Amino acid sequence: MCASSTLSWSHREVVMIHLMIDDKPIEITEGRSLLEACRENGIDIPTLCYHPALEPYGGCRLCMVELFQPPRKSRLVAACVYPCEEGLVVKTHSEMVLQSRRLTVELLLASAYNSPDIIALADQVGVGEVRFKLPEENNCILCGLCVRACKEITNISAISVIQRGMAKKVSTPFQVASSRCISCGTCVLICPTGAFKLSDVIGVRSDVPGEPPYLRRYYRVGSEIDLRPNFVQDVALLLGRKRDTE
Secondary structure, three states: OOOOEEEEEOOEEEEEEEEEEOOEEEEEEOOOEHHHHHHHOOOOOOOOOOOOOOOOOOOOOOOEEEEEOOOOOOEEEEOOOOEOOOOOEEEOOOHHHHHHHHHHHHHHHHHOOOOHHHHHHHHHHOOOOOOOOOOOOOOOOOOOHHHHHHHHOOOOOOOEEEOOHHHOEEEOHHHOOOOOOOOOOHHHHHOOOOOOOHHHHHOOOOOOOOOOOHHHHHHHHHHHOOOOOOHHHHHHHHHHOOHHHO
16 A cells, blocks of 8 residues: 655645545545545545535435454444554445444434335345334434534524434424524425425414525525535525425
């Protein structure tokens, strides 16, 4: 394995890291994650709590990969939060990884067994039956995307994860209507399982003096941050729906 190299660019030194992923030599700039290295080189790793517009969280554990660093035993790490290092050897589809991924998807399916995305993911990894189900289904898998987007993208922090254990859920503080929520709908569009509905945020909206109307803010968020393809069109579609049908 060759040593780290440096490139001169705009009067700065860019350090290049060399590693092996699935027996393929990879070169990537220092400071990038294993997930970024995989995706930039066409290696598919499923994720639910990751979004490039947000700081990585490592919550869903779907992006686990097997890391080899002799003489240590191989171990599983979350690719979205693990930085690329010189000389790493990584396997993304080893038997250890696939077993971990199947168990994780089975647990997610138990929480969101009516979510089309989770069902499709279960088919992809080979999970046919769920050995357990939670008594209450709301499709929320506590990935934290909505909470982090509300904080990091809109700088509002109107929602958070509250309570503990089996009672843990996403809600406003003290579960009352939030005076900070501007009904921008970011939480609706970034949710991977459809747990949030537009009526959830329209219903708790409170006007903030001096802030732009929520429709204008909704479009502004979509134009500045690419939450997903056709974001602005999705905004128009969602706002065009009757609120009492959501």
